[in-house]
Amino acid sequence: MNLIGISINHRTSPIELREAVHFSAEEQQNFIAILKSKILKEGFVLSTCNRTEIFGIPQSNHINTKNLFDELIKFKNIDTLKTEHIENFDSQNSIKHIAKVASGIDSLIIGDSQILSQCKESFRLAVNEDFSDTITRKIFDISVRIGKRAIKETLISQGAVTVSYAAIQVIEKIFANLDKKEALIIGAGETSELAAIHLNARN
Structure with a gap:
């Protein structure tokens, strides 16, 4: 499995760039169509006020996170977003990161109560757009379970959670x-x- 992904988030980019790469629901659907056509076999796009993330299985061994980055800046028509503004992930690091995001550990406010539902919505959109298959569905299931357990079995969601x-x-x-x-x-x-x-x- 060669799961790859990029993340633009509160650690890597100022708010102006995070807002610039944010996807509306319609943009998300259109961008998924582009990814399906030439970049990824399956995957998902997560876009919130504090992060935009693209993960998936490449269509060939020649495709990497640079291709995801290039498609993003082309689609959003942004010349101020640079490679230093993103985090790159592959294989096991991708899965660990997705699980951290879903559980709220990676949020600006640790234990963010919104992020799990936002992840579930992006996973649901991937399924609806026929952009999900065996690998990503398994990742979806694992990440959602981890997110739910983090809320129920730890104190992470106590206090200010947005x-x-x-x-x-x-x-x-x-x-x-x-x-x-x-x-x-x-x-x-x-x-x-x-x-x-x-x-x-x-x-």
């Missing part, structure tokens, strides 16, 4: 009587939406 929730906790330490304050949230993404939900829960 960036949004952590931000609200910081605000609460700065301002007294937060329930009597007015707030303006700038942004229209999932993180901003969750921040609004957490703030509203204080009232």
Whole structure:
């Protein structure tokens, strides 16, 4: 098995680049179609506010992570993303990384409660787009089981488990009587939406 993958995440890239490579649902489907046509036999694409990752089984021995990187910058039309902004994975390292991501260990906020559902959604999309086969389905199953066990059997998900929730906790330490304050949230993404939900829960 020669599973390969690349990751653009909070350790490797500034927020501007992470936002630039983020895939919408439609873009994800279109990019999967490109990967299927000439790069990967099977695989998946994970894209969240803090990471974009591409993993799969190459169609030939000549295909490597550089090919994944080249297709990504071509598809997103980005000239500021460089090889130093990505992590490269192959074989066992790929599987270990995917398991760490699904369990929340690799998240900006350790124990991120959203990442497992985001992984499951990207796995589901791969299946729906006929981009999944024996190897990746087994990896999906193992990663989801590890993620569930991390939540149920460890303390990893206790405390602040999303960036949004952590931000609200910081605000609460700065301002007294937060329930009597007015707030303006700038942004229209999932993180901003969750921040609004957490703030509203204080009232």
